[in-house]
Amino acid sequence: MMSEKNLDLRYFTGFLPLTLLCLFLLYAPLIVVMVYSFNDSNSITRWDTVSLRWYYDVFYGLEAPKFKAAAINSISIAIMAATSATIIATLAATAMLRAGRFKGKSFSFALINLPLMVPEIVTAVATLIFFSAIGFTTGYLTILIAHIVFCIPFAYLPIAARMEGIEGVYEQVAQDLYATRLQAFRLILMPLMAPGILSGFLLAFIISLDDFIITNFVKGAGIETLPTAIFGAVKQGIKPNIMAISTLLLVVSVGFVALSYFVGQMGEKANPTTKPKGD
Amino acid sequence: MAASPQQNSRAMNNNYDGFGVPLILPSWIIIGFFLVVPVAMMLMYSFLTKEFRGGVIWEFSLAAYDQFFFDRGLFGDSPPVIEWTYISIFWRSIWQAGVATFFCLLIGFPTAWFIATRTGRNSTIWLFLITIPYWVNLLIRTISMKFLIRDNGPLNEFLISFGVISEPFHIINTNLAVQLGLFYSYLPFMVLPIYAAVERYNFALSEAAADLYASRTVTLTKVILPAVKPGIVAGCILVFVPSLGAFLAPDLLGGAKNFMIGSLIEEQFKGNAGNWPFGAAASMILLSLVLIVLTLYARHQARGQR
Numbered sequence: 001m002m003s004e005k006n007l008d009l010r011y012f013t014g015f016l017p018l019t020l021l022c023l024f025l026l027y028a029p030l031i032v033v034m035v036y037s038f039n040d041s042n043s044i045t046r047w048d049t050v051s052l053r054w055y056y057d058v059f060y061g062l063e064a065p066k067f068k069a070a071a072i073n074s075i076s077i078a079i080m081a082a083t084s085a086t087i088i089a090t091l092a093a094t095a096m097l098r099a100g101r102f103k104g105k106s107f108s109f110a111l112i113n114l115p116l117m118v119p120e121i122v123t124a125v126a127t128l129i130f131f132s133a134i135g136f137t138t139g140y141l142t143i144l145i146a147h148i149v150f151c152i153p154f155a156y157l158p159i160a161a162r163m164e165g166i167e168g169v170y171e172q173v174a175q176d177l178y179a180t181r182l183q184a185f186r187l188i189l190m191p192l193m194a195p196g197i198l199s200g201f202l203l204a205f206i207i208s209l210d211d212f213i214i215t216n217f218v219k220g221a222g223i224e225t226l227p228t229a230i231f232g233a234v235k236q237g238i239k240p241n242i243m244a245i246s247t248l249l250l251v252v253s254v255g256f257v258a259l260s261y262f263v264g265q266m267g268e269k270a271n272p273t274t275k276p277k278g279d
Numbered sequence: 280m281a282a283s284p285q286q287n288s289r290a291m292n293n294n295y296d297g298f299g300v301p302l303i304l305p306s307w308i309i310i311g312f313f314l315v316v317p318v319a320m321m322l323m324y325s326f327l328t329k330e331f332r333g334g335v336i337w338e339f340s341l342a343a344y345d346q347f348f349f350d351r352g353l354f355g356d357s358p359p360v361i362e363w364t365y366i367s368i369f370w371r372s373i374w375q376a377g378v379a380t381f382f383c384l385l386i387g388f389p390t391a392w393f394i395a396t397r398t399g400r401n402s403t404i405w406l407f408l409i410t411i412p413y414w415v416n417l418l419i420r421t422i423s424m425k426f427l428i429r430d431n432g433p434l435n436e437f438l439i440s441f442g443v444i445s446e447p448f449h450i451i452n453t454n455l456a457v458q459l460g461l462f463y464s465y466l467p468f469m470v471l472p473i474y475a476a477v478e479r480y481n482f483a484l485s486e487a488a489a490d491l492y493a494s495r496t497v498t499l500t501k502v503i504l505p506a507v508k509p510g511i512v513a514g515c516i517l518v519f520v521p522s523l524g525a526f527l528a529p530d531l532l533g534g535a536k537n538f539m540i541g542s543l544i545e546e547q548f549k550g551n552a553g554n555w556p557f558g559a560a561a562s563m564i565l566l567s568l569v570l571i572v573l574t575l576y577a578r579h580q581a582r583g584q585r
Contacts, residue, residue: 009485010396012495014540018389019405024388026412028467029423032433036426045431088305094295095302101300104307111310119524119569121541122321125313125562129324129555130317132334152306171294181295194497210416213526213541217548227418234531238426246419257414261407 014054037243044189044240054244055159063233067245070229071189074209077144078227084203085151086159089204092152093160098168098273115150124217131218138220146218147211149203158203158264162196164191195263202260285312304490318566333553342528343560365543369564370537375529380469383518384511387469391510395477398480406474413467418421421527424460425451428532460528461518468517474500476510509580516576520569540565 037055041048058067079228096105115123126261128145131138170192171184179187190197212227226249233242295302325343332487345351350362390481394405412420427434427451435447450456484506488498504511527543533539540561 008346009482009489009498012389012392012499015389015393018386019393022386022390022466022470023408025463026409029420029463030415032427033419036433044426088309091302092306095299098293098295099294099302100293101286102297102303103325104303108307111315111318112306113311114314117520117569117573118318119521119565121524121526121544122318122562122566123409124363125544125558126317126321126546127313129321129559130313133320145313151308153460154311168294181298184294189464206414207346210414210418212416212418227416230422231418232376234422242422243426246416246422249419250415253414253416254411257411272377 021269023033031242033151034247034250037247039240041261042240044238044243055248057241058244058248063241067226067229070224070226073140073143073223074226077102077140077147080144080150080151081147081208082155082201084148085155085204086197086201088179089147089152089155089159089200090193092156093163094189097160097163098171098189104202113153116153120150120213124214127214128217138170139220139223142218142220143215143223146214147208150211150214151208155200157200159193159196159200162193164198166192168184195266199264202256202263206256206260209249209253211229215228288562316475321559322563324561325556327556329554329556331553333548333555335555340556343554343556345393346554347560347564348559365561368538368543369540371537372523372541373568374523375457375539376519378458379465379522380515380519382458382462383466383469385517387466387514388473388511391470391473391514392477395474395480406471409467409470417464420463421460421531424463424528425531428456428459451532452536454533454537456532457537457539459527460532461522461525464525464528465518465521469520472513472517473510476507476513480506510578512576513527516572518524520572523569524565 036047038050038052039047040051041052058064074245089112092108095102096109118126123146124254127142127149128138131142136142153200166189174184174188175181210227211225212231215225216228216231219225224232226245230242230245295371324335326339326341328338328340328342329567330336345359346362347365348362349359351357351359390409393472394402394409396402397405426432429435430451435444438444438448450459480503484502485498488502495500524541525539526545529539530542530545533542544558544561544565546552547554547561552558
């Protein structure tokens with residue numbers, strides 16, 4: 001009786017249709033583009049037959065070299081930015097959660113999250129002005145530096161969440177058994193942290209791969225990442241090959257996020273050290 | 280052991296006591312040097328003299344802010360009157376972001392509620408479905424929206440073929456398109472914090488309200504909404520703040536007539552305007568607006584905790 005009533009109170013008429021509407025709105029544009037990327041026609045309006053023509057065009061067509069170069073830039077920058085951000089964020093999380101009190105701790109928390117609070121366009125302007133003022137030529141390196149900065153908070157969040165869940169006692173036991181602090185960190189904390197670090201890395205990777213505004217400001221002439229190359233192409237109208245590229249990028253992004261999610265889940269299950277709830 | 284549990288648990292988290300500063304130093308250096316210093320420089324640039332075709336002359340000037348707020352006539356010698364062009368662009372951005380936030384709340388709240396009241400694994404799956412689109416490149420999502428709502432796009436074709444409308448419904452390059460784009464860009468940001476708040480909601484409160492003969496509507500507005508308000512406020516901030524400075528949705532969906540702050544700023548650096556101090560000033564004003572919103576939020580939060 002109680003539980004029935006409970007269930008009843010959780011129910012509001014119309015919330016299920018609204019949820020379905022929400023999902024529909026989120027997915028409809030993506031699905032439409034995915035479907036149309038398989039259209040054989042030259043025009044994006046008329047539906048012809050199903051074919052992989054535009055996927056072939058992406059890899060071997062006229063614009064293929066341009067997009068290939070952009071993809072290589074995007075991926076290499078994303079790997080380096082995510083790696084750097086993950087290392088920095090892991091050290092920062094250790095400082096915030098394992099090093100007791102130190103000067104500037106509360107300020108550090110705000111600083112790490114600062115890239116999330118400053119609007120992207122403002123970060124873009126500030127970074128461009130900075131590089132121009134110190135006479136740094138904009139290009140690959142400036143994109144990489146800018147990406148490391150905004151990847152740090154995204155890497156930090158899952159890493160810190162994971163570290164919070166691991167009790168300090170394991171490292172202490174190691175130290176009682178004459179492990180040095182460094183050994184305790186490397187041999188005890190790091191393996192336990194692995195799922196958190198991996199999902200932090202994957203999120204940072206996606207965020208870097210996705211960025212358009214900041215990259216567009218600090219890239220300089222002659223270098224493109226995938227989003228800036230796509231944006232440039234779309235300025236002249238959406239062409240079928242853009243839909244094929246979009247679909248490919250979409251699949252990669254979703255794949256990575258799913259991977260990150262499952263890695264996190266696996267870590268949660270495989271790990272006996274997560275604090276029991278209510279302890 | 281004499282140590283109280285509290286001391287003990289604090290001790291457990293101090294394994295690297297004394298190494299705090301060296302461990303945090305890399306983030307200080309990177310974020311400090313490549314974000315805090317740049318923002319300070321941007322503030323400085325907003326008080327410099329513009330050089331044509333981008334860049335600055337190192338001479339103090341209030342010209343950028345003057346240009347933003349005042350109109351001094353064609354030759355700059357008329358008495359200053361308020362210049363509405365840029366203020367209205369900011370006002371339009373605030374309005375557009377506000378409308379998008381409102382619609383996100385309208386759809387996001389029931390969605391978050393529905394998901395949070397599913398049991399066990401179901402709720403995780405629903406939540407995952409909501410978050411997936413967020414991870415798809417924002418540019419690609421915006422292009423998809425543009426493709427869908429074009430005058431001769433699939434949406435119009437669909438509506439015409441089913442006889443709902445006879446003429447294409449013109450959405451693209453209107454305010455509505457921008458609102459739709461912003462709504463689409465940031466909807467998951469509304470759902471997630473509200474979901475978290477509803478999950479913590481104690482349903483005994485609803486039961487108590489029902490026992491005291493409150494109707495569903497009264498329970499919703501007088502009991503549930505106040506209880507999950509922190510989540511709603513957080514969601515609104517997470518949608519409103521990025522919408523305010525958005526560039527892609529207004530640029531790709533709004534066209535030239537529906538300029539927002541993001542496009543105005545971009546124009547000064549990448550476009551033809553090439554007025555760096557003015558772009559820096561506009562960015563500073565945007566940043567101040569955002570900081571005001573965030574400060575109000577932090578105050579509100581602090582008050583809620585007391």
